[in-house]
Amino acid sequence: MCKLARKYERVIPFHCLLMALLFVGQQLTELYIAPTVLSAVERHVPLPRLFLTIGGFTLLLLLLRTVSTYLNGFIGYHRITLRMFIAGLLNRKGCDTSYVNRFDKKYMDLKQNAGSYVGSNSGAAEAIWNTLTVFLQYLLGIAAYAAILASVSLPILLVIVATALVSFFTNRYLNAYEYRHREELAAIERKLWYVQGAASGDAAKDIRIFGLGNWLEELYQNALSAFRAFKIKSQKVYLLANVINLLLTFFRNGFAYAYLIHGVLEGGLSASEFLLYFNTVGSATWWITDILNTAGYLRTQSLGISTIREALEYPEPFKFEDGRPLTHAEGQTYELKLENVSFRYPGTDRDVLKNISLDFRPGEKLAVVGLNGAGKTTLVKVMTGLLDPTEGRVTLNGVDIRDYDRRDYYKLFSAVFQHFSLLPASVAENVAQDNEKIDEERVKDCLGKAGLSEKIASLPEGIHAKLNRHVYEDATALSGGETQRLMLARALYKDAPFLMLDEPTAALDPIAESEIYESYNEMTAGKSAVFISHRLASTRFCNRILLLQEGVIAEEGSHRELMAKGGIYADLFAIQSKYYREEDSHEQQA
Amino acid sequence: MNNKHDSVSAKEALKLNLRAIRTIYATRKKVLALRLTKFAFAALTPYVGIRLSALLLDELAGARDPKVLTALVLWIIGSAAGITLIQSLLDRWHDGEQAGMYIHIDHIMSGKMASMDYADVEDTETYKLLSVINQSRQGGGWGLHHVTHNLNNLWSSLFSLGGGVALTVTLFTTPVPEGSGLAFLNSPWVTAGVILLFIAVSLAVPAMTAVCDRQRAKVVTRHNLSNRLFSYYGRYGDREETAVDARIYDLGRFCDKYNFDKTNLFSSKGYFAKLNRGKLGFLSTLSAAASVLFTGLVYLYVCVKGWSGAFGVGAVTQYVGAVTMLFAGSFRNILSELSDMKNNAYFLKLVFRFLDIPNRMYQGSLTVEKRRDRDYEIEFKNVSFKYPGADTYALKNVSLKFKVGQRLAVVGRNGSGKTTFIKLLCRLYDPTEGEILLNGIDIRKYDYKDYMGxxxxxxxxxRLFSLPVGENVAGKVDYHRALAESCIRDSGLGDRLDSLEQGLDTFLGKDYETGGIDLSGGEKQKLALARALYKNAPFIILDEPTAALDPVAEAEVYQSFDKIVGDKTAIYISHRLSSCRFCDVVAVFDGGALVQMGSHDDLVADENGQYHKLWHAQAQYYAEEQV
Structure with missing residues (x-):
């Protein structure tokens, strides 16, 4: 953490030390000001001297306070910057880590925890600097107070330490009530927040049509009662903690008063010295209790920092910089081969792909069909190098793809997958997937090919219009179909030798769908392409159709071949085309 | 934004704040009473300690009578213990009562959302208003929640002010003995001057703070945007739905530009840091200096009076303590709370603009006959509709009629008005022009809930909810279990239900109960269908019900469609035109107008019609094989 700070925001540790010194300076000044001035009044020193004393203290305090206020104004931003930098590193790890790590529970837990430590100002990655400052303050302050007290009385010092310790441990035990019952509380709160928000937002239509308001309100009231019952129970425990504290304070102050008053009566302490020592007792107790708490936070936050580091350094099963470099040369063709590939998601006991062999020839158009859960998407993920086979291997022009730098390998693929993502950025940035260098002409060309020219032309800002309304309030809203076209434009812009399309027309109307089919050959010219679709009509454009069933290639061939075979494909085709075919025969009769 | 700020007058601000208090505590009066008691007590009791300590110091500096000293010490520690005990009891009582107040305030907002007209829920004006409200709350804590803070602080400052004044009056009234050479301090003019000086210096602090606050409020929108960008790009790599994109399109690089930029709003070279190094830093430093200066002045005045013999050292500590609490504490707090409340009034105005959105939909009182024979007829008469705030018609002059028991297919291109048609039919919106009739009567004349039925x-x-499967189907906590089960079976989810250990009581998702199950898209669609069946309404409307299904599952839905729908009227919207084959009537929408209506056979025969185009766009791929 310190290393990162040195590299990226080197002033942070220095700020911590400075703030701690300034704070302790202020505390000591404030501690001494009343007794010193009082003593001057008591002794009736000449007026100019009284003025000088007050003036001196005021000046000192002025200096300390203004410097610390000024620093306080901006040191937080250095800490935020460092936290965001660490969040950025974690984000990079999340974006780039071997895709298979996403199925590794240990990594995902680490990642989620690490994320919570960089997510807000109170996360360990930022808050630790404040804790460190406070810890230093207490350390320095307690040393100073102990020195002051030890000079008058060791017994008082001992009583303070003893009461502070008792108070710390009993409080820690009692106040930990909620901590010990945190799972119970978390469950109650989760339910409460869920039902509170359930009625608003995107459920509005269903709530009105089905009259769900009363149901959700009833659940909300139940959850609220459970929450209050828990809080009332925990308040009882806190009351006990408070009573123990007030008893401790009672005895400690009683002892301090008795001891110090005895000192005044017998040992010649002045009233102002009495005040000084008594105030010291109060502050010292408080600080000792608190430094123990702070040490606790410091420990927890350090563990948080270790978690972040562990997440960042999590081992990569794929090769990246350590792999063979791979650059795509214009005109280079690729043959992708799957050799006896089986795949099973980590932590499961079922093969999603079973012993698949496939020779994907350069420029070939491949269709993958099958029922939900047949393994279509997984197959494409294995081909694109997102997942490595559990058994068998995938080769590119004869080389096992695991040997390559995986990021270079990804560069060979354009893809439209079922999940959409609109980046909160301009249309152009979304198409180019780049925010540094954008070829605007090409962006427009690709938007045109995907059938979006008209829509974009209708926007006042054109290709610079912002997208994603969750982030930019004035963003352009695109319909489902338009978003799907944008995803297509993005894949075209990348212009990679492989084009993978997973249900790219699900949200389109029949005419739009047909347009995409018609331009399919143009879009895929010179590329190898894989097309996944529920709509078997789309397979017509493909050289070869793979029918997946429960993880194996059950049938393979051209549309005509598979129809002639009269197998599963022909059945599926019959089911889907039934209504259209009847119509067709009907038309012929007519 | 600032101009709007200033437009709330002090009087209006007070009204808004009072209304906010009433709104928040209307149903929780006990919390309010406890809160006021608790804060008043907490504000007054510190003065007890100050006064008693002063007496003790005076005794130590003067007579030093052991008996008096013992009595005083017992008083001091005894009263401290008593006060803490009472305070803890009050805290406990109050904190227990007020648990859930925070979410109660949220619920006021979401309750409004649930009860307002659907047209307003979807209105972009409402969306904008609500997003400003939410953002100012997240960004600066403004709005309804803020009122409770103001109330606490203002209330306790008022009491603290009273206590402070009581302990301070004698500071100004006790004369300096004649002959001390400082008798001029006894002049009422000097006293008034000193009080004014105290007030002036202590005012400088909130004045400068206010300037800083205004400066920050100015950039609240940028502030929020910056936060949203961070929560998007700072966590992009965590998202499940974009994990593939991130790799194929190397989007980590895209995020870096946002995450590693030191000139971001919040970063060390960003706007806020610069502001705080410059103008704001200077102002807040100045305000800190004024506050120290004030302390110095108080010491000076009190000590000089004490030095001259007006009062003893104990009184000096009492006055220093009380004056500081009075001017630097309560007085200043009252002023800053008032100005804060005025700032917040602008946001409260927005909150009330939202809460006051009226339910404009005419609510009739006719009951919908629960006819045994389910003989209903729906008619659209010249219906046109514009979405609120839109310039173009989403639906233009639509007239159609259909009878109970019919199967109606609604088809058309994306954006042709199909979904709008459904929304009008269900009275989520009222037509802009024309009328919709149920059995010959304008639907606005029916009781709304009844019509929804x-x-x-x-x-x-x-939307389904992360609640038990059975409750999702029934929309109730207590429901007819056998009926819910049979609806689930009818919708084709019987096998899945049998596989669930807890059956109908199994939770969906993990938002509410961590042990919940995740259904696939197709399964969810079937469950939503089960919910529609449970309601057993005469009309059942299905909008793209097979989009998430594979061909076999789709065919199953088609085959069981008649059985599922039974004697109900069904309206079926789909991009897959094969579904039109089993509907009696097909309504074709294009560009907001109803362009064709009739049976599939008739429509497909019209070669110039839109339907012919749509049908062949899809059918050609299947038809070829037959040729």
């Missing part, structure tokens, strides 16, 4: 809808973007 006529329809079951599976929307394309239907």
């Amino acid at each position: 006529v329809f079951s809808v599976v929307f394309q973007d239907f």
